[in-house]
Amino acid sequence: MAEPMGFFTDTSVCIGCKACETACKAWNQLPAKEGGHPPMSGDSYDNTVRLSGEDWRHVKFIEQFSEDRSAGRWLMMSDVCKHCVNAPCLEVCPTGAIIRTEFDTVVIQTDACNGCRLCITACPFGVIDVNPVSKTAEKCTLCYDRLQVGMQPACAQACPTASIQFGPIAQLKATATARLSQLQAQGEKQASLYGADDKMLGGLNSFYLLLDEPGVYGLPVDPKMPTRNLFWGSVSSVAAAVVLGVVGLFGFRERRAVDESDADA
């Protein structure tokens, strides 16, 4: 297996240019939305709105301004699949279409997917959706095709500010830690790394440097594996089945008792 590869996205230098979105759509030949005329969302500069089968990169815009707009800042973040080490989507996929590659990334094989859409419910980050052309679940592949020939992913190559950095995970983590201390030394006390250690789903191979709480960026605080509910979910079903069986069997006994008392009378 090759070394685990991934993204480190430093949101503090993102300028919201959407070069990553464009490069991704171009390289991966993703279809245009709404016949090329997507409606304006009215939500800041964001008309992509969310990750989907047609958009595997999505730049989020968060406007933090005071009431009179005398103070404020923009937060921007290029969202993408987190290539979780323990990937919920891969865990539940009933066709085996979702695989882990030699680069420790998570890829959906389009020709195996039958579009049941269970992976969409499992991903804690709302990453996956159906691509209307292939009619299968799709998301970022971390440019698996480019990685196989030694190229870097299209978005990382296009990013003009190195907000998106691609490389071996170990190296990216060192870069991220250094950048975090630098920012904190400059007074950015709220800066933090998201998914850089192995506490979150075993680690996110696409992790972030954030300048505010995860919730502000539309990220869950403590994403979990869906199978956390498997044990008690099964227990609740089995217990209900046992209760129903017992009710049924007692029903026979009561019926017999009623019949016998009828016969006596």
Next chain:
Amino acid sequence: MKAMPMPDTFFTASPHWGWLIVFYFFIGGIAGAAFFLSALLHLFGRAADRPVVRTGYLVALSGVIVSAILLVVDLSRPLRFWHMLIQSNTGWPMFKAWSPMSVGSWAFALFGVFTALAALGAWAEIRAPASPLRRLANGLPGKAIAVLGGSSGVFVAGYTGVMLSVTNRPLWGDSSVLGGLFLSSAASGAAAVLVLATTWRGRRDATSLEWLQRVDRGALMLKGVLLVAVVVSLGAAAQVLVGIWGVALAAVLIGGVLVPLLMRRGRWSIPERPMMVASALLVLAGGFLLRVVVIFSSESVYVMGAGVHGP
């Protein structure tokens, strides 16, 4: 919604499971539970229960056929439905014990086979009593089919709720009691269908009806308890039920559980049969509405940009 803590499940995306899945959850659940109840009557009941047993097996078969169509049509690539059972690249069986949809696909397929055999036996029992197919209804083969079909039927009726719990979606992933709730609801629905089928044909299967009523009462009580348990287990995610969906869920509890239970008490001046029919219809409506609420209340939460919206 801003004031309350935002549950992590609210940041996820919609799988677009809509009406087809609502109908599958409802019909598939009734099919599984109808077989289960009929199997109990088959194994532990009397000769007088046979008509209801046969009805139950036929109800299960019809439900399985409709469910299979719903499930395949709901896939975005319907012709690849078999990828659930066979690995498309190796030809080996596809099975993940920890993925309820994977296990459920196998249970559903097996259930389909046993249902077809049981229905064939039921048909032979009436139409071709001399044929060897009759052994599918009576004797050891019939008993084996009842046991295997009953177990897979109960699985089919319950796994759908577990499958919803094993996700990260609002409401679904926030409770692990949905499996029990769906199963008890399916059992009461199946009893209601059997009561309706029996009374509608004007049969005098009073003894079977009496048992069905008892089972229905138990299943409804369980459903009521589990419904409350689900809501309690939601914690902060219960905010999806603020508003119309909460009202609808209350309607399920009152109209689909409590009122039908009260109608059973027998101290009403209304004749028994109409009362039984009305109560069965209420139970079915409640069971259907329950699936609608569970699916669509979760769908009402959506992410746009960096923010969570709805319900």
